[in-house]
Structure formats: structure tokens, C-alpha cells
Amino acid sequence: MPELPEVEVTRLGLLPTLPGRRVVRVSWSGKRLRKPLPRKLLLEHIQGATFVTVDRRAKYLLFRLAGGACMVLHLGMTGKLSLVDSNEPPAGHDHLRLLLDNGRELRFNDVRRFGSVLVWPPADALPQERALDTCCGVEPFGETFSGELLSRLAGTRTKPVKNFLMDARLVAGIGNIYANEILFAAGVHPLAPVNLIPPEKWDLIAQSTRRILREAIRAGGSTISDFLGTSGNPGYFQVHFQVYRRLGEPCTCGGANIRKTVVGGRATYFCPVCQVFPAKKLPAGRSGSCIGD
């Protein structure tokens, strides 16, 4: 579920209630996530500590605690955070639970266990955060983000623009859903090699990235965001999808139906009329094998 908008919506949902709350007890399922849970560090630095704030870098949530420790969460494919009454019976796949001093519990649920939990002790927190920062790509809402920067990052690379946008080391926060939607909004074919994309198209891609992500955050993300428990609202952005999972449906342009192909092993949806290769040098094979229509 979680790309940048879902992670950000989760963060915004936690901000009103989490800061100031103390962690009374930490418990876990015993199952390993992407990596084993850092049990010792959780007990040493998170249990008993008080939340100061929750920040986000790329798709990582940074839970900052008084005293300087930091708990880092990545939601993977199916990770969800919820803030529920501690009497609530635990669901299957609740892998980490933090009992708070107000009787609520912060729960990390992750069916596929592609998520991860890290703890940075106070003494290491700063260098660790710098290290994370350097391996993450540029933030779409950061000051430096622009078409010009994307163009420079693309350089002489030849990979398809969709893979480029989804490469977390280059651009932060964009996953499969939003890569599809952004490229539709920008009118760029997902298979277009990045070295052939002209500057004005990069400007359009940068603008579309910010607009789509902003709209998705405002809509509460694209899926479940039940971090508020039963009173929480689901995300509604999926009703705005123009191409994602709309194989065979008519494009809003009226000129074609949405097609599907595979790029980098991921389902890729596009409109063959709206989304074109850059005008410069048009590669011979346009779009590979497509189904639909």
C-alpha cells in the first residue's frame, strides 16, 4: 500500500496524538520482518521513552524520542500503523506493539513482512540519519526538486522513465501506482528512455509529480489508512486514478483505451494516445507487447 502519500498521511494521522506519549511496554510477534526486529535496542531505547515527533524521509517514518533515540519504520508493501485501544484484541500480523501511557497502543501490522523496524540509539542517531539521507533520492517536496534536477540525474542513463521515477536512490517516495499516474499526467510514455527526454518534459514531470502526490495526500492516500482505528477514514485517491488498474477502460482523452504492459517487472498502465515518447529520437519499438484495447 504505502508510497509517499500513504506514509505521509500516516504521519499526519499520528502527529496530533503521539508526541508527548510515553512508551510503557514494547512487544512483538516473534516473526522476522525484512530483518529481525532489534529487540534489545527496542527495550533499551524505546521502552520507557517519550515521543517527541514523527518525521518522514522517503518512505521511512522517523519516530523521534526524548533523549535522542530514533525508531525508523518502513512499511514495505503491506505495512500499516494503527493507534487503537490496548484492549482491542491483536490482529494477525501485528508484528510490533507499543503500549502508550494513555491506554492506547501503536501497532505495526504487516501481512507480507516486507517492512522493517530500526532503532538508532542516541549516540548513533545523527550519523545514521545522515547515512539514510545519502542513500535516499531527492524529496519531491524538497526545495531542490525540479525538472532541471531530474534531467541532470537522468544524465546519460538509458533506463525507462518509469523505472527512473521508482528508483528510490534517485527520487524518493514514488512507487508503482504514482509512477503510472504521474507519467499519464505528464503525457510521457513509461518506457521512454530518460536520456532522450527533453528539459521541458522534465519540467512537466516534476510539476506532475508534486501535483499528483499533493492531491493524493489531500485525499487521504490511495488505500487503507486505518491508523486512527475505527474512527479513521480510508483513503479516497483511488477514485482519481486515470490509468492505474484501468486496463481496457477508455482514457479521458476519448481517443484510446488504457493499455497495460510490464516495465521492470511491474504492471504498467498508460494511454497510447496521451503518452508519447520524446520527439527527439524515436526508438523503433514503441511499447513492446501490450494487451488490452
Next chain:
DNA sequence: CGGCGCACCTGAGTGC
């Protein structure tokens, strides 16, 4: 170094 394919997991959906 860059690009690609696949592995890591579980569950939902589909078709026979």
C-alpha cells in the same frame, strides 16, 4: 557503473 531479474512473504482472486 548501469540495468535487469528475481527473491523475500502472505493472501486474494481467477479459472478449471
Next chain:
DNA sequence: TGCACTCAGGTGCGCC
């Protein structure tokens, strides 16, 4: 009803 198979929102590793 049951089984086999495909697919799913992310990341990182090994291979060429």
C-alpha cells in the same frame, strides 16, 4: 469445494 496459478502498493542482491 478444492487446487493450481497469477498477481499485489517495496527493496536489495547477484548477475551480465
